[in-house]
Amino acid sequence: MAFSTTAKKASRGMLLPVIAISVLSFVQCASKHSVTTSATASNPDKGLKDYYKDYFPVGVAVSMASLHGPDSALIVKEFNSVTPENDMKMGPIHPSENVYNWKNADAIVDFAVSHHIKIRGHNLCWHNQEAAWMFKGSNGEPVTKELLLQRLKDHIFAVAGRYKGKIYAWDVVNEAVDDSDDTTQVYRKSNWYKICNGPDFIDSAFKYAHEADPNAKLYYNDYNSEHPVKREKIYKLLKKLIEDHAPIDGVGMQAHWKLNDPSPDELRKALDEVTSLGLKVQFTEMDITIRLPKPNPAPGTTPAVAGATPTPDQGYTPEVEVKQVAQYKMAFDIIRQYKKFITNVTFWNVSDRASWLDGRGGGIMGGAAAGVNTPRVVIKAYPLLFDENRQRKKAYIAVVNF
Numbered sequence: 001m002a003f004s005t006t007a008k009k010a011s012r013g014m015l016l017p018v019i020a021i022s023v024l025s026f027v028q029c030a031s032k033h034s035v036t037t038s039a040t041a042s043n044p045d046k047g048l049k050d051y052y053k054d055y056f057p058v059g060v061a062v063s064m065a066s067l068h069g070p071d072s073a074l075i076v077k078e079f080n081s082v083t084p085e086n087d088m089k090m091g092p093i094h095p096s097e098n099v100y101n102w103k104n105a106d107a108i109v110d111f112a113v114s115h116h117i118k119i120r121g122h123n124l125c126w127h128n129q130e131a132a133w134m135f136k137g138s139n140g141e142p143v144t145k146e147l148l149l150q151r152l153k154d155h156i157f158a159v160a161g162r163y164k165g166k167i168y169a170w171d172v173v174n175e176a177v178d179d180s181d182d183t184t185q186v187y188r189k190s191n192w193y194k195i196c197n198g199p200d201f202i203d204s205a206f207k208y209a210h211e212a213d214p215n216a217k218l219y220y221n222d223y224n225s226e227h228p229v230k231r232e233k234i235y236k237l238l239k240k241l242i243e244d245h246a247p248i249d250g251v252g253m254q255a256h257w258k259l260n261d262p263s264p265d266e267l268r269k270a271l272d273e274v275t276s277l278g279l280k281v282q283f284t285e286m287d288i289t290i291r292l293p294k295p296n297p298a299p300g301t302t303p304a305v306a307g308a309t310p311t312p313d314q315g316y317t318p319e320v321e322v323k324q325v326a327q328y329k330m331a332f333d334i335i336r337q338y339k340k341f342i343t344n345v346t347f348w349n350v351s352d353r354a355s356w357l358d359g360r361g362g363g364i365m366g367g368a369a370a371g372v373n374t375p376r377v378v379i380k381a382y383p384l385l386f387d388e389n390r391q392r393k394k395a396y397i398a399v400v401n402f
């Protein structure tokens with residue numbers, strides 16, 4: 001079973017010294033890229049993929065809606081990789097044991113192939129948008145571990161097998177690491193974990209994916225991978241997979257970031273740790289929201305009624321724009337320094353017209369405020385490089401001027 005040679009070295013304990021990578025990265029930055037920040041324009045004849053052709057593919061998450069009309073023109077112009085936002089997930093593509101919904105996933109693959117665009121598969125095993133039937137036996141009782149793993153294998157063989165040779169990289173397992181600050185809890189207690197009585201469903205998923213498509217690059221994908229506690233938990237999982245000789249090629253850092261999160265040091269530390277294991281990195285779902293984190297309820301008060309209108313944000317003001325430009329510039333200044341380890345950067349959604357991060361609230365309240373009708377609001381996140389009219393933002397200029 002072949003997997004990345006660098007991972008082989010790592011599994012034999014030849015971990016690259018982290019300090020050497022940090023020094024190398026600093027030298028590269030100081031010598032090669034005096035990044036200009038005064039640039040105010042970009043070349044209309046070039047797209048992100050052209051600016052970064054010597055670095056890594058630049059991708060975007062797509063839905064059926066984005067394959068037609070103005071979005072599709074922007075995708076073809078700017079990107080050379082796509083990821084189906086929802087259409088290849090377990091629930092949408094395999095809603096019951098003998099039913100597969102191939103239509104949308106096939107359309108996205110056909111679109112990409114016809115435009116010579118790489119395809120990232122997303123995802124083969126997740127606790128969310130799951131195929132709920134997989135966890136139930138014939139009379140509704142929980143399935144055994146053996147039956148669940150057989151169903152997972154059949155699913156992966158069917159999906160990864162169908163797109164063999166077309167999908168070049170898979171998010172094999174998504175978000176299996178615990179999100180809390182409890183350092184004793186490494187793994188999310190998902191249905192997968194509970195029925196398999198531990199994390200070895202993760203090893204199995206990678207094994208099945210490699211058997212289904214030996215040439216696809218296989219990634220573990222998660223968010224908040226730069227936060228110290230979660231970073232260490234992800235590191236433990238990755239190290240275990242390598243020691244188990246799982247056919248893993250790299251880690252997907254989703255990069256659902258905020259105006260001040262991650263810090264430069266947190267980003268570098270996460271990259272240094274993962275690459276010291278001999279793994280590649282893909283930023284798989286990048287966006288930088290301007291929305292403020294939900295305020296914690298004041299001591300002694302109860303959280304707002306569930307579904308209550310979220311606090312409206314300040315909107316895309318010039319001050320907020322400056323912060324977003326600076327965060328994107330910081331991130332890409334660092335990402336370019338790690339180009340030998342980074343094999344894809346993908347944005348999650350096409351433009352600020354529609355982001356999964358846009359908040360919706362209001363309408364008929366539930367719970368204690370039942371029956372109260374508050375105005376429906378959409379609180380925009382403005383997280384991407386293209387505005388609501390699909391025009392390049394100042395953040396785009398900052399990302400391509402180096």
Ligand code: G3I
Nearest residue numbers: 061085086089122128129174175223254256285348355356
């Ligand atoms: O397709 C149904 C539609 O038939 C139905 O009428 C409608 C209303 O209920 O729901 C539609 O499904 C929605 C789906 O997006 C497609 O639009 C789901 O409710 C909704 O939950 C789902 O949200 C997706 C979310 O993952 C699910 O957790 C987001 O679009 C998608 O951007 C988001 O992406 C995830 C990555 O896969 C993993 N990393 C985190 C990232 C953000 O959560």
